[in-house]
Amino acid sequence: MPKSVRPRILVADDDLGVIAAYRYVLESSDAALRSDGRTTEEILEAELFGKSEEAAIPPGERWRVTFVDQGDDAVAAVGASLKDSDPYSVVFLDIRMPPGLDGYETAKQIRQLDRVVHIVFVSGFSDYTEQALIEVAGPSHRVSFLPKPVWPLQLKSKALAVCRDARLVSLCRTALGNRICKQDPAVQ
Amino acid sequence: MRIASKLNSVMLTVFIATALINYIVLQKTIKPHFDGIENSLALVNHKRITDALDSAAQKVSAGAQDWGFWTDAYNYAKGEDRQAFEEANLQPAVDVVSALHLNAMVFRAPDGSMIWGEAFNLIDKSPIDGLAQEIAGLGYRHPYLDGVGEPTAKVGLLRTSQGLALAAVSIIMRTDRSGPPAGTIIAATLLDVAALKSLTGVEFSFEEIPPTGTALTKVPVLTTLKDTMVTASLIPHLDGSPLALLYASTPRDISKAGTSAIQSAIWSMLAAAAAVLAVLWMFMRIIVVSRIEALKNHFATASSGGRLCATDHEKSSDEIGGLAKSFNQLADEVNALRDTIAENAYLNGMSEWAAGTLHNVRNGLSPINLNALMIHDLFNAPWQRNVKSAVDELRFGATSAERGEKLSAYIISKAPLMVENADHARTISGEIELASKALEEIVAEYERFSRHETECEEVDLRDMIEGLVRTDVNSRDPQVVCHVAEDGAVAAANRTILRQILVNIFKNAVEAMNGQAREKHIDVQFKQSSPPDGNVAILISDTGQGIAPENLKTIFERGFSTRPDGTGGLGLHWCANASRSMGGSLYAESNGTGAGATFVLTLPVSINSLKDAA
Numbered sequence: 001m002p003k004s005v006r007p008r009i010l011v012a013d014d015d016l017g018v019i020a021a022y023r024y025v026l027e028s029s030d031a032a033l034r035s036d037g038r039t040t041e042e043i044l045e046a047e048l049f050g051k052s053e054e055a056a057i058p059p060g061e062r063w064r065v066t067f068v069d070q071g072d073d074a075v076a077a078v079g080a081s082l083k084d085s086d087p088y089s090v091v092f093l094d095i096r097m098p099p100g101l102d103g104y105e106t107a108k109q110i111r112q113l114d115r116v117v118h119i120v121f122v123s124g125f126s127d128y129t130e131q132a133l134i135e136v137a138g139p140s141h142r143v144s145f146l147p148k149p150v151w152p153l154q155l156k157s158k159a160l161a162v163c164r165d166a167r168l169v170s171l172c173r174t175a176l177g178n179r180i181c182k183q184d185p186a187v188q
Numbered sequence: 189m190r191i192a193s194k195l196n197s198v199m200l201t202v203f204i205a206t207a208l209i210n211y212i213v214l215q216k217t218i219k220p221h222f223d224g225i226e227n228s229l230a231l232v233n234h235k236r237i238t239d240a241l242d243s244a245a246q247k248v249s250a251g252a253q254d255w256g257f258w259t260d261a262y263n264y265a266k267g268e269d270r271q272a273f274e275e276a277n278l279q280p281a282v283d284v285v286s287a288l289h290l291n292a293m294v295f296r297a298p299d300g301s302m303i304w305g306e307a308f309n310l311i312d313k314s315p316i317d318g319l320a321q322e323i324a325g326l327g328y329r330h331p332y333l334d335g336v337g338e339p340t341a342k343v344g345l346l347r348t349s350q351g352l353a354l355a356a357v358s359i360i361m362r363t364d365r366s367g368p369p370a371g372t373i374i375a376a377t378l379l380d381v382a383a384l385k386s387l388t389g390v391e392f393s394f395e396e397i398p399p400t401g402t403a404l405t406k407v408p409v410l411t412t413l414k415d416t417m418v419t420a421s422l423i424p425h426l427d428g429s430p431l432a433l434l435y436a437s438t439p440r441d442i443s444k445a446g447t448s449a450i451q452s453a454i455w456s457m458l459a460a461a462a463a464v465l466a467v468l469w470m471f472m473r474i475i476v477v478s479r480i481e482a483l484k485n486h487f488a489t490a491s492s493g494g495r496l497c498a499t500d501h502e503k504s505s506d507e508i509g510g511l512a513k514s515f516n517q518l519a520d521e522v523n524a525l526r527d528t529i530a531e532n533a534y535l536n537g538m539s540e541w542a543a544g545t546l547h548n549v550r551n552g553l554s555p556i557n558l559n560a561l562m563i564h565d566l567f568n569a570p571w572q573r574n575v576k577s578a579v580d581e582l583r584f585g586a587t588s589a590e591r592g593e594k595l596s597a598y599i600i601s602k603a604p605l606m607v608e609n610a611d612h613a614r615t616i617s618g619e620i621e622l623a624s625k626a627l628e629e630i631v632a633e634y635e636r637f638s639r640h641e642t643e644c645e646e647v648d649l650r651d652m653i654e655g656l657v658r659t660d661v662n663s664r665d666p667q668v669v670c671h672v673a674e675d676g677a678v679a680a681a682n683r684t685i686l687r688q689i690l691v692n693i694f695k696n697a698v699e700a701m702n703g704q705a706r707e708k709h710i711d712v713q714f715k716q717s718s719p720p721d722g723n724v725a726i727l728i729s730d731t732g733q734g735i736a737p738e739n740l741k742t743i744f745e746r747g748f749s750t751r752p753d754g755t756g757g758l759g760l761h762w763c764a765n766a767s768r769s770m771g772g773s774l775y776a777e778s779n780g781t782g783a784g785a786t787f788v789l790t791l792p793v794s795i796n797s798l799k800d801a802a
Contacts, residue, residue, distance in 0.1 A: 048591075124546065
């Protein structure tokens with residue numbers, strides 16, 4: 001059972017500009033959660049206009065995000081998360097990450113460790129076809145694709161959708177027991 | 189096996205076969221003729237002996253019949269006036285006997301008793317004691333004495349104590365052959381074997397008939413020995429009974445001559461065959477083998493220069509010329525194919541660069557998207573809508589003073605935040621501008637790369653490499669220690685192309701050392717060519733995993749290109765082609781796996797050198 005209700009997201013990309021986009025979309029909610037109590041201005045604002053919307057961060061948009069810039073670091077992170085019984089719900093994976101493993105090889109190794117994590121391939125130009133990537137990272141319902149340039153809102157939508165599915169899987173595991181889930185390929 | 193060896197083997201086989209066939213043919217066809225001649229000669233020699241015996245016997249017979257068919261001798265044999273006859277005709281006895289070339293002469297009465305007889309040695313005329321009596325005691329009785337047959341003399345051989353003797357037994361009758369026989373005259377001459385050998389020229393001997401008898405007849409039987417032919421026949425007694433065996437020996441000179449002739453013929457034919465084969469071999473060498481060897485040598489070195497070189501052996505109109513012509517056509521096609529492959533490799537590199545550019549552009553757009561969203565979020569926060577509401581309410585709404593004061597206080601409290609947002613928005617817009625410029629540079633770099641054929645300049649190699657060390661080595665792996673030689677160098681090259689080649693080499697070097705425990709070093713040296721030919725060499729050595737000897741050349745072939753990196757890196761094949769297009773070269777050296785590698789990039793030193801190289 002995961003230690004926290006907030007899903008874990010792993011981002012593997014070597015481009016600093018792309019990482020900045022990830023951080024803005026995925027960590028802003030985290031920063032919002034860390035805000036202190038209400039200030040004088042917030043009290044005045046609430047008196048004049050009602051309750052501020054800023055504090056309302058949907059629970060589904062609260063993630064714990066880890067960033068790596070190399071494929072082998074991503075594989076190691078997934079391995080560590082499984083060891084800690086705190087697996088990642090989704091991995092956003094770039095294809096080209098020289099000089100180490102590329103996205104293809106990284107996804108292959110991650111899938112060998114974790115059959116449940118959702119892998120989202122994020123690429124500006126892929127050296128592999130989608131079919132080839134699904135073959136190593138599949139099953140197909142655990143694989144998605146996002147083209148670059150990264151559109152922050154698309155990124156957020158994908159994160160929300162994948163983590164929701166991951167949450168359902170987690171509840172299934174909890175309600176029905178891991179043993180049944182393991183036997184049911186649909187749940188896998 | 190080489191063609192020359194095969195040719196030699198065939199020639200030798202033909203030579204040996206010729207010799208064997210000739211030998212067999214001669215042995216089977218010529219030799220029997222010689223043997224036949226030899227056999228005939230042996231029989232002829234044997235006949236010569238028997239003829240000689242017959243001839244001698246006829247002489248003895250003639251002498252005997254001369255005395256036998258004489259009335260005086262008839263009366264003498266009858267017993268009339270024997271003394272007078274003897275004194276008149278038989279004295280001196282030695283002269284009478286030797287005059288007929290006889291050794292003995294005997295008058296014998298019909299009852300077989302000797303009337304008169306004498307025997308002498310023909311050489312010294314000495315009497316031979318007892319021989320006449322021995323001959324007189326001959327048991328043979330002429331058949332005519334009994335009225336059988338004719339009165340002609342009977343001749344033959346008989347054995348005496350002095351040896352074999354030729355004898356003739358003649359009837360004694362009147363000269364006119366009338367009246368009954370009065371007895372017989374036996375004339376005999378001892379067989380002079382030596383004289384007979386000398387007369388006939390044949391080596392022969394008379395042998396005793398063995399006690400067990402003999403199967404031989406008067407017809408000679410031929411026996412072939414190693415060096416002689418031996419003929420043997422039966423010699424009958426005067427009375428027809430077997431007397432002795434005549435053995436004649438004829439040397440096998442004819443067969444020896446035949447064998448010698450055959451051998452001479454074979455040697456002559458072999459010599460002729462050898463001469464013919466030698467001439468044929470020489471012409472085969474000149475016309476076929478040497479030309480094939482020349483073609484083979486050409487084929488072996490035709491590709492040493494990187495392109496297949498044509499051969500000039502197609503000038504001849506025979507099959508070898510046709511083969512050479514086919515090779516030249518093939519060489520043209522292969523060279524055209526190599527050029528096409530090289531061009532395709534270049535285009536492939538171009539497409540890989542384009543793919544890398546596309547990747548970089550898309551990555552470069554991400555911060556622009558983000559900055560746009562950040563600006564949107566800056567001016568879309570709920571407090572900003574509240575500020576607008578407050579302003580609208582103060583300007584247009586009927587509000588109480590207390591509320592108006594609170595609204596004003598609220599607006600004032602948000603003023604710093606609005607200023608901060610404006611500053612932040614300016615900052616973000618500046619970053620958008622920078623990101624746009626970076627994208628522009630990425631596209632411009634690709635544009636410069638696509639027109640590289642016409643743009644060359646003198647490049648400070650040390651300066652470029654030190655920049656690449658900072659941007660492409662240290663950023664990839666901070667653990668890599670780079671050393672660039674202090675003595676710099678200048679090369680004439682396309683700056684963009686050269687940079688890409690060096691980026692690729694450094695990228696390979698860093699990747700070769702990725703994950704290794706020992707120290708990671710890259711060393712860059714510059715060497716001017718010696719003797720100076722207008723080139724400078726850049727040697728980039730790493731302490732990475734090295735290159736196996738069998739791969740030192742294949743890494744520059746298509747299919748061994750490294751994976752392109754984020755800056756549009758290109759394979760070594762493209763790098764090698766690109767270096768050649770600038771009048772240089774690129775090759776690798778390594779002591780094997782685990783021993784690091786050195787990439788050597790040579791370039792012209794000056795623009796003039798580049799033109800000379802072109």
